[in-house]
Amino acid sequence: MSVFATTIPSVAEQEPLIQLLAPDGTRTPHPELDAVISAAAPGSDGDDLATPERLRGYYRDMVMIRAADLEATSLQRQGQLGLWASALGQEAAQIGAGHASREQDYLVPTYREHGIAWARGIEPWRLLESFRGVSHGGWDPNELRTHPYMIVLGSQAPHAVGYAMGLQRDGVVGTGETATDTAVLALFGDGASSEGEVSESFTFAASFQAPVVFFTQNNQWAISVPASVQSRVPLAQRSRGWGIPSVRVDGNDVLAVLGAVRAALDAARAGEGPQFIEAVTYRMAAHTTSDDASRYRPAVEEQEWGEKDPILRLRRHLEQLGEIDEAFIVRCDEEAHELAMELHHHIHGMEDPDPVGMFTHAYAEPHPIVEAEREQYLEYIAQFEDENENDKAEQRGEQA
Amino acid sequence: MSVFATTIPSVAEQEPLIQLLAPDGTRTPHPELDAVISAAAPGSDGDDLATPERLRGYYRDMVMIRAADLEATSLQRQGQLGLWASALGQEAAQIGAGHASREQDYLVPTYREHGIAWARGIEPWRLLESFRGVSHGGWDPNELRTHPYMIVLGSQAPHAVGYAMGLQRDGVVGTGETATDTAVLALFGDGASSEGEVSESFTFAASFQAPVVFFTQNNQWAISVPASVQSRVPLAQRSRGWGIPSVRVDGNDVLAVLGAVRAALDAARAGEGPQFIEAVTYRMAAHTTSDDASRYRPAVEEQEWGEKDPILRLRRHLEQLGEIDEAFIVRCDEEAHELAMELHHHIHGMEDPDPVGMFTHAYAEPHPIVEAEREQYLEYIAQFEDENENDKAEQRGEQA
Amino acid sequence: MSSTNLPIAKAITAGLRDALRADDKVLLMGEDIGVLGGVFRVTDGLHSEFGSQRVVDTPLAEAGIVGTSVGLAVRGYRPVVEIQFDGFVFPAFNQITTQVAKMHNRTAGAVHMPIVIRIPHGGGIGAIEHHSESPEALFAHTAGLRILAPSNAQDAYWMTRQAIECEDPVILFEPKKRYWVKGDVDPDHRPELSPWQAEVVRSGTDATLLAWGPSMPLALESAQAAAADGIDLEVIDARSLSPIDFPTIAASVQRTGRLLIMHEAPVLGGLGGEIAARISEQCFYHLEAPVMRVGGYHLPYPPARMEHAYLPDLDRVLDGVDRLLAH
């Protein structure tokens, strides 16, 4: 063997993929993660993430968010949204990661994190605000302990580390208090992992041993570019060059995700420093409603991944446990339908914002230029309204 | 053991450090690198990098460049240079890496690469141009197959990868022709390794399997910041997260550096993709002539590293081989002194450039704004010369 | 072959194709430009014609894309890189400002940087955040760069060709809102007008209206509307934003005595300021009114459903014309 070491197996298959639920729903025991997930397992902290009730909850969540997602796509087709980025297929990764976080944790999403948002209690219509073009973000990050959706890929990763550095200074890391010790979950895609700012985030997190967990949903594609262009080795290995422990999990297996994320966040909040998780999943829809995936990937690939569907998988598992019945499934579908309808009506009923609002939040403190431009704008609009009355606009053959 | 793997030993001591010459000059055999270095070793390609003559050559090179370096420092003290960044202590890393490269290779330095430049045949006075402030760079990169000194840390790393991508397109990689197959050596420091652009370079290099060798001189410090702030694990491990093989060598051991860099460049030019080398060395002087190292590091550290001096080490090795005598040593010192004197005179004799030259190379093609400003400048200067004649300047009590 | 009618996007495609055919050293790099043909399909068909060594889908990292193009240029290549949207050029800002712009000067001319950076820019397409920016002023201030902003198909084709042929780095701001507007392209006859020159696209006597790129249709529409009100506007397409062709603009203003500059970027600190400053100086005794500007506000680009109020439109331009003529 050469002195030039990779120490990392260079063939993807050699990096283990943690799976607790097989595609057919069969549960594989996993001593380490079981201790994190189920109260019954030795070493558990008593918070059982895998009671039948919770499992049904995840199932319902995934069904709900998928319905909202599909509805958003049709809202886009109806012209109600400018764009929609579907998370279809990534529900287990997102619902699992979202529920693995604790109330006090801070989550830092990218722009396709609808399951994360759902798990954090952010109403789906708030997600749609930015896709509709009525706001650049729909919620107060501190209130919901969730950063805004972020578009410039990778830019949010250092924010996550900085927030975690703040936690260290606030003394809410490594005290042993489960209710207050806090960590950050930073999300980004396989494509975004190539941005230098993500690497710099690894550097800062490792250097300061910040309580942050990096969570990549490797959904195999960055628009049309396969994940292999971003990394020839499994992405899970990326962080190890910084000494940041990492693991690769089946991202369509809600239990594996729950276990890995909970374990990583707990380690981070216990003061053990940053952790990294690659969740292997699949973007079942096109990149966005503007994209045509058939231009770059074969339909058969989508079919193959369809068989690994995360919702189906959990349902099969619940069936094997005998913990789900037709009535529950129907009720979930009905509730999901209601949610979709609500979303539909909410969005259709949304008024366009008064553009004068664009002047309000550019600065937190008074700003003479912005104030002057706001005045000008209002004067201009007012003059224009007069004109409208006088039908001047029509004379010009032009609409306001 | 947890599923969260680092696979990388997290304690520095666990990452092997390749050493062929002990500080006392003793030679340790190393089958893999010996095959690269000495024609005698099995598997060698016949180009013997470790003949007594070559070893004496490296010794002489290191003595010469150190003398030039010390002279540059005194030139700075005399006001002849604005600044000087000494490479004292890093001679083995640089002379070794420089000579490990082949004629056709392209080297991409940072700003402290005086041994590299020397090995590439760049006259020391050309290095001093930018430190004196007469130019931003002293040579034609293509002529000397060496990129200009680069100041914005890390920025040169993607250039190196891009050049290597050009080599691939030129068909001079992996053909088996030793005389034409070409690779790139990209240099950067422990501090610069944190810049996102360096990480992005790893990504591009790995993705395209570009023939580039990244070579870090971990000289323990980035100005006042210890290397441990950039990485808690040995830097050599950084690249493995991309599947880029790497090795950690004693950077004060010219043979270890020669062997590792030659092996890596050969692998790269054979089409085996990027490689990474951490050379562990020490910045024996302050960061630059503007810096005061005593503010942040104990003198004892400098002393300790003084005992690992790369020049002394090679001399001891040559002595053990019986391949060096007092006469040679004296001749080297004399030549070094002559070089320093030449440098001294050359720099003292350097005329300040005519500032109108600043208008010449902003653009390669004619540019009306620059031309107009150049005209204005010349007119302004001309008017001023008239004024000078009329002693108007003096009336104003001000010097031109 | 004589002229063909093409949308702007396809005129650029044709320009890229012809450049790839004409010179082996030309190569394209960017995100999704290969099999997909780019999110705007500007590189459509080029990957299949020229293969993945010349039409390169890169990793998702803008500094890496621009930075590797510098190395390729040193090695003798002519890289044409695509930045997917205006708002995503900022991760590459360091490479563009400190490397691409300065490498030729740094090496005292030894190394050329024939790099083209294509950036679809501007708003009005109903997009989410960061997809509607007009950052041209942030590049025009940096010496070493050139900037072209085609507004029509013919310029789109030829500026693509000429940018690639240029020995200096050129940023090509493509008018994304107008990508599908058609126009005649004559790929066989090199235009007489230099790409670095502005063009008077409508003569007039009462005032000069200067715009570029995506704003040109609005500028012409405004001139028509003004004509209906009896106001005769001269309209200039700036075409090159670095260098800016001040002589052509000044000559027009010396005739009309009035200048209105329109752009999508915020007025404050925008390129219009530099133009206004120079023209005010050069035409001091000709100006019958101060140079005026219509553009974006000093605000982050707003959400899509407010952008109509942020961007110049016919009424705002005419309002500007009225204010200009009120003097």
Next chain:
Amino acid sequence: MSSTNLPIAKAITAGLRDALRADDKVLLMGEDIGVLGGVFRVTDGLHSEFGSQRVVDTPLAEAGIVGTSVGLAVRGYRPVVEIQFDGFVFPAFNQITTQVAKMHNRTAGAVHMPIVIRIPHGGGIGAIEHHSESPEALFAHTAGLRILAPSNAQDAYWMTRQAIECEDPVILFEPKKRYWVKGDVDPDHRPELSPWQAEVVRSGTDATLLAWGPSMPLALESAQAAAADGIDLEVIDARSLSPIDFPTIAASVQRTGRLLIMHEAPVLGGLGGEIAARISEQCFYHLEAPVMRVGGYHLPYPPARMEHAYLPDLDRVLDGVDRLLAH
């Protein structure tokens, strides 16, 4: 305590120290700012007083420094980051332009960004490449940012304090060439003049000379020299570069009828253009000569032994005054 005499660098140190003492949430981040006290010693002594949780030596990565400060701000901290030299701010350009500037707006005001980015800027110090840049125009164009440029010790102290207290992000351009110029500082009495206002530092009648930061001593020296020639210049220190205090400048120009703007940055696309454009518009009927500018050329900042010819100096300013008064 009444006023003390301090060099500008030490006035900033004092401002940082008092801010660190006044508010636990203030913390400093940057390269070499800890044990070393910064390459200009501006943070000298602060690491030993406040420890490494509050005076943080970061890894060498500007985007990481600024990006983590965004997260810290969301968490309620008030990070003050140091960029070691003007030319090294570009790797952080994306974070500053798309994140720091926009996060407050993006969250509709829910999150504040009280981040201070300290940048020693300007030339004339005989430095190597990238150490003498004046990139203020590249930030002034972006809404959401504020920019202060102190020119003297008193402003250096108070602007540091006020920048840190501000709920918006502030870029503090520190006049590195003047770091060791002393002046009186009164840390006990908050000045009446807002940091966002310009200051008339010398009254005059013949023309207004506007400058800021490192150029102020030259501006005052020029006024003195002009006075010897019988020309009475009014001198204004712009102080705030975003927002720019146009009313104060316009009021002065309405009195003097003439304006010369001087800055180190290249004239083309520099902030002087925006100021000239606005003042030309606002003072159209008062101007007896076009607004003129003296500044850097449209070139990469030259090697140190040419910089005297690149930077405005007394003769170039007086030449500008002559040209201004020739009208």
